[in-house]
Amino acid sequence: QLQLQESGPGLVKPSETLSLTCTVSGGSISSSSDYWGWIRQPPGKGLEWIASIYYTGNTYYNPSLKSRFTISVDTSKNQFSLRLRSVTAADTAVYYCARLAFYGDRFDYWGQGALVTVSS
Amino acid sequence: EIVMTQSPVTLSVSPGERATLSCRASQSVSSNLAWYQQKPGQAPRLLMYGASTRATGIPARFSGSGSGTEFTLTISSLQSEDFAVYYCQQYSDWPRTFGQGTKVEI
Numbered sequence: 675q676l677q678l679q680e681s682g683p684g685l686v687k688p689s690e691t692l693s694l695t696c697t698v699s700g701g702s703i704s705s706s707s708d709y710w711g712w713i714r715q716p717p718g719k720g721l722e723w724i725a726s727i728y729y730t731g732n733t734y735y736n737p738s739l740k741s742r743f744t745i746s747v748d749t750s751k752n753q754f755s756l757r758l759r760s761v762t763a764a765d766t767a768v769y770y771c772a773r774l775a776f777y778g779d780r781f782d783y784w785g786q787g788a789l790v791t792v793s794s
Numbered sequence: 795e796i797v798m799t800q801s802p803v804t805l806s807v808s809p810g811e812r813a814t815l816s817c818r819a820s821q822s823v824s825s826n827l828a829w830y831q832q833k834p835g836q837a838p839r840l841l842m843y844g845a846s847t848r849a850t851g852i853p854a855r856f857s858g859s860g861s862g863t864e865f866t867l868t869i870s871s872l873q874s875e876d877f878a879v880y881y882c883q884q885y886s887d888w889p890r891t892f893g894q895g896t897k898v899e900i
Contacts, residue, residue, distance in 0.1 A: 711890075721838065721881055721892040722832075736889040738795065770837055779885040780828040782849065783836035 676701040680788035684714050686765075687794050692758040696785060703752045704729040709774035711755030711781065712745065712756045714767040722767075726774055729756055734778070761792045796820055796884050800893035807898060813869040815896045817882035822862045826886040828871060829867045832895075841880075842867065865886045872898070 681692035696710070696712040703710060711726035725735045725745040726765040733745055758765060769788050797820040807813050817827065826847040830838035839859040840849040845865055855870040869876055877900060882893040 720882075720894045723834075723890045723892065730850070734888045738889070762850075774885075774890075778888075778890075779826065779829070780840055780843040780849075780883070782840045782843075783837070784839075787837050 676783045678773065678785035680769060680771050680785045682769075682788055682790065684789060685791050685793065686761050688762055688786065688792055692722065692756075692761050692765065692790060692792075694756045694769055694771075694788060696754050696756075696789070698752045698754075698773075703747065704749050707776060709734075709778040709784065710747065710754045711772055711774050712743075713770045713772060713781070715770070715787075716764075718768040724756065726770075726778060728778075738753055763792050764782055766792045796823060796887055796891050798882055798884055798891050798893035800880075800882055800896045801876055802896060803894070804897045804899060807872055808899070808900065809872050809874055810842060811872055813872055813876075813898055815867040815869075815880055815898070817860075817867070817893050819863045819865075819884055819886075823884040823886035824892065825857075825861045826884055827860070827865050828883045830875040830881045830883065831876075831878045832881065869898075 676698045679697045686692045709726045712724040727733045727745045744757040771785045773783040775782040799818045827845045829842040832838040846858040850899045857868045859866050879895045879897045
């Protein structure tokens with residue numbers, strides 16, 4: 675059974691850089707048919723797709739979120755990561771990592787989510 | 795960007811009743827649409843993809859229909875565990891986009 679687990683700091687100060695990692699177990703991140711991605715959900719609000727990556731390093735980003743995000747993959751560790759620079763209070767959210775099955779279509783496996791609060 | 799609009803925002807129903815949720819895309823997404831269920835404090839769960847294919851383990855009381863720009867998720871007889879927020883998501887184009895959600899409540 676595929677499992678994803680987010681890790682990272684729960685609290686980040688404004689203007690700092692947030693780093694999150696998703697560890698994949700029970701399957702390979704180098705699967706030829708899967709993309710991997712990050713989605714966030716501000717408290718009490720809906721889901722927002724941030725970025726996705728293929729094991730070769732091919733990436734897609736949400737243009738609405740500008741260019742503060744960077745997604746990367748480490749196949750040797752079966753992990754992928756998200757960096758967000760210059761955080762503000764508006765970045766406070768639960769951050770989910772997920773697998774996008776079938777070359778980036780539906781999100782079929784999700785991590786439990788990591789709450790990140792931006793506050794001084 | 796393809797904008798997904800769900801209606802209603804909140805749907806009040808009783809256990810055993812039928813629930814019909816709608817999702818509209820700002821342009822055609824063909825059948826490249828998924829539905830998710832999210833309960834408080836939990837990650838979303840994939841219910842449906844390809845507009846009408848149930849994901850693994852999803853009960854038959856959930857059904858999906860539609861193509862192009864208009865989609866429907868139907869729960870034929872609501873069980874207590876079905877009260878949750880439901881999201882649609884298109885995967886016809888990047889960026890992947892979600893609807894704002896429909897809350898199904900008692």
